[in-house]
Amino acid sequence: MKLTPEEQDMLIGKHGKAAQKSMEILTTLGGIFDAKCMVDVYSVQIAGVSYANLGEAGLEFLSEMAEDGKVKVLTTLNPAGMDRENWQTLGINDEFAKNQIRVIDAFAKMGIITTCSCTPYFIGNVPHFGQHIAWAESSAVCYANSVIGARTNREGGPSALASALTGKTPKYGYHLDENRHGQVSIRVNAQVKGTDGFGVLGKAIGDKLIKLGKNIPFITGIPSATVEELKSFCASIATYGGTALFHMEGITPEFDRYPKPGGNVSEINQEDLEKARFELVDDGLEIDFVSIGCPHASISEIEKIASLLKGKKVKKEFWITTARPIKRIADEAGYSKIIEDTGAKFAADTCCVVAPIKGHFKGMMVDSAKACYYGRAKNKFKVKIGTIEECVEEATK
C-alpha cells in the first residue's frame, strides 16, 4: 500500500501513540483488502457506544486511545445505553449510568461530538454526494451510501475510531466505483407506504438477497419515498440483508450511474410483503411497551406523534427515541410538552435496542423492522410491527 509522507509519519509514531495504533489498524486492513492507498474522509460515525456492548474491555481500549488521541475530522457517536439527562425515569440503574458516563467521557476527551444518535445525517454530520466517509452504524452506512451517494464501508467500532484519529480510511470496497454497481434487479409489484411498510419491504428484500447471495440490489417499482421511509428501509435491509448500498430507480442519486444488473429480475409481490409482515408479529403477544424512533425519530415524526397523542393519556410505557438536538427542536416547537403531558417519554441519546432493558418488558410494539429483530435477539421481547398511528393507539388503549 502506498502511503503519503504524513501517513508514514503517523505509522512510525510521530503523531503520537493513538494515531500510530490507528494507522496500524488502517494499513493492515488496507493490506488484507488490497487497497492501493488511503483516502481522506470527511467525517466518522462511531458505533459501540453502549456500555452494555462495550464492557470494561472496550472502555479500557478507549481510555488508552484517549491518552493522546485527538480526532482529525468531524466525528459523532451512535446511541448510548441511556438518556444522559433522563436515565432514572427510564429505569436505568446507577452502576450502569456511571460506567456509561465513563465511556462518553473517554470519547469526549478525544474531541468527539458526544451527541449519541444513529441518524448523524439529521444532526449536522452530513456528507455530500461522492464524499468519502468512515461510518460504523449499519443503518446510517446504508443511508449515506444509497440515499446521499457518499462512500463508506461498513466499519467496526475500532476501525471507525482509527479513521477519526487519522482522518483516513483505506480505499477499497464501496469507496471504488467498480464495487458500487447493482448486482441484482428487484421489482416491487405492490404499494408500499409508511415507516412500517418500508421496514417490511426492507426485510422482504433483505431475506431475498441472502437467499440469492447478493449484496447490492437495483430496486424498481417505488414511485416515491419520504426521508423517514428511506431511513426505516435502510435500517431494515441492513439488518436482514447485511446491505450497505442499494439503488432505487428514480429515488437514489446513483441509480443510473452504473450499468443495470443483467440476469433475472426478482419480484416482490403483495404476498411477499404480507409474509414478511406476518413474521414481524409474534404469537402470544402481550404488549406493555411501545417505542418509536428506530432509527432515531425525525422532527416530522415527532410532530406527527404529538398531533396523534394530543390531549390523550398513555396507559403503557411509551418511548420516543431521538437525537438530543432533535429533541431540543421539539422542545422549542412545543411538541415535547404535548407528548410529555400524555405520560409518553423521550429517550434521547439511546434506543430500545441498546438500552439495558432486558426483563423490563414482555411485549414491544414498534414501527421498525430493525427494532423487531434486536428486540427479539437482545432483549428477548415478543414484538409487533405497526404504523405510527397503530403504535400510538396501542399505547393509549
Next chain:
Amino acid sequence: MKVKTLKGRPIVPGHCRGKALVSMKPISFLGGVDPDSGLIVEVGHDLKGKSVKGTILCFPHGHGSTVGSYVVYSLVKRGLGPKAIINQTADSVVVVGAIIAEIPMVDQIDIQQIRTGDDVEVDCSKGIVKVARRRQK
C-alpha cells in the same frame, strides 16, 4: 518428530512458540469467549470449555459483532490471551483485535494441517508456521 512448514500471509508481526488449539469452526469473540476466564463458552462450539490462554489459536475466521475486537484486547490485558492467532481467512474483527492487543497473527494457512496439541512455531513477520508432531505410540 516430524516437522511441517506452512507458508501464509503475515498480518501482525511477531515470533513465538506454543501448543496449538485448533477448531474448524469460526469463533465469535463477543459472546463466544468469556473475557474474565479466557474460556470458550459458545454453545455447540467444538472448543467449548477450553481456554485460549497461552495457545497458538487456530481457527478458520471470526464471525459476529465488531465489539469482538475489544474482547481480544481485554483477554490479553488480563493475561488470558492466545500467544498467536492462525486463521484460514482473516476478517476485520479478529484482525483489529490482534492489532490492538498486539497478538502475532498470520492467515492463508491450511489449518487442517495442524492438530490440537501440536508444537507450533510461528514467525508472523514472514508468515511462516512450523508444526511439529510427536509420533503417536
